[in-house]
Amino acid sequence: METSFQFANPLWLWLLLVLPLIAILRGRSGRAVALRLPSISDARGVGGSPKSRMGGLLLSLLLLGLALTIVALARPQLGKGRTEVETSGIDIMLAIDVSGSMQAMDFKIDGQAMNRLEVVKNVVEEFVGERPGDRIGMVGFAGRPYLVSPLTLDHDWLKNRLKEVQIGRVEDGTAIGSAIASSVNHLRDSDAKSRIMVLLTDGVNNGGAANPVTAAEAAKTLGIKIYTIGAGTQGQAPMPMRDMFGRTHMRMVDVEIDEESLREIAKLTGGQYFRATDTDSLVEIYNEINELETTKRTMKKYEDYEELFLFALLPGLGLILLERVLGETRFRHLP
Template identity: 35%
Template sequence: MLSFAYPWIVLLVPLPLAVWFWLPPHVELRIGLRVPFFDRLARLSGQDPVSGGVVTRRDAGRWLVLLLVWLLVLAALARPQWIDPPLHREVPTRDLLVLVDLSGSMDTKDFVDASGKTVDRLTAVKQVLDDFLSRRKGDRVGVVVFGDAPFALVPFTTDLDLCRLMLRDTVVGMAGPRTAFGDAIGLGIGLFAKSTVKAKTIIALTDGNDTMSKVPPAEAARVAKDKGIVIHTVAVGDPRAAGEDKLDEAALKQVADTTGGGFFRALDRAQLAEIYNRLDAIETRRVDTVSFRPRRDIYWMPLAVGLVLTLLVQALRLAGRHRRRTPAPTELAGAGR
């Protein structure tokens, strides 16, 4: 669709008429030649002499060319734009942060994968997370891994393929053998500091109790609540374990309840996959769609047409002058005799 950025330029269309009627004619001083047959020369040339000078008259064709060039120049000044069909872009409306426990106990092989093979806890978590992330839409996702200390593996991004790739490369113990769950929540709160979306969600997957955090998980959960962050906790450990590998379900429930999230227990891979389906039902995915129409400036088109038109007229004038100045062949023959 054609549009003009400055349509008010059309008000300048009658400007040449104002110049014609209100400004004096152009005066050019030349050396005159006195001849006794001036009136006869004026009649032969078809010009109308006035007192003190001669006013040249343009033919209708030249006036038409000037008018067209003027309109083309005004069309270019009005900045014509071609508006393309609207494009739609989906804007994320939620930031989703995944906290993944990489402590030593995640190496325990007590999960069964889709093929029936017994795998360790981290492998099962990565398989289900990979499927979960492949179905995300309208979210920015970040990944934090934690052991002795938390680390931001992937900052918030819409490149979910990058998140999946980075998660596949994680190994047990790469962040230390123990569990700093409270510090991981604290790091997540810091990552949300620059977030501008309203919905902020953390999904925390851990199989042990907090043994290394400087900030207790309950206190970190209260700060998260004040920041509008919802935390869902997923226990992937064995409730019957003891010592450092003990699963502190009470702490995980408290974190979830404080922030308005849910607590889930994953005893096998199928249950872990079902947890993500339940999270999808709880955390409905809203997508804002932004539409915009690209604009392309095409002011060069009327300028190009005006330039070609003036060059063509000048070429025709020069060709006409050349023909008038070149004698005919019969005249040359007569001059030879």
């Protein structure tokens, strides 16, 4: 349940600006004391102000009453409602390479060099945020795959799990085929009308028991589409290396991505292959996949507004009435 507060006629609130002017004018005029006193000594006992002592109280009652009345005219409302978003019918498994080569510092964020994995995590988090109606799961892989998150609509939980993804959790290597097989296994029982997988890697399959193309054929049989992304600059990339004294140095290493296999996997399943050589191109790729796999989501919004003007109007009129009564009775000035 969502709650909100609003004024149905907010233009009336501009009248509040008149109240300080009323206060100034009434303060200047005041209520003159009209008692006739037989001597100066008697006058000293009356008090030292030519204004009525209760004038300030009466003025405060009037101004507060007027303010509450103006607020009532603006019609304050408390909105109670809820929004329901129907799922889009798309289930997505994200497979992210967490091998040692993902430490290469060839991507940047705001001009600062970052390793590939940290940039990928940032971009994937934005991608997840753009798809509130999809069930999304995640697999990390190096020498073998492991489940980061099953398919879920709880994207806040998914993003928290994404932050914990790091290099070195499993033995090193690049088990692309096993990552595909693992993702397919998590999608096979899904009854979504569309099931897709987004695989990102910066290397060549060199681990795991499954052949990437064979795993892709299994995905095709189940109607699962695979988008593949090769991440990394062309040629060479700076890689942090530690020497025998524990000091970190940057060394240029060759970049090797099996683009031919990644293209074949994507084509076989009806997906597409993309190459990300920097942060901007990586962002564009996930944006393109987002657009390619977008379906209309039904959003239902229910709202019910409770009128609150009486809570301001009744006290406001009461204060104005009280000011009039006191001004004409107990605190009435003598002529």
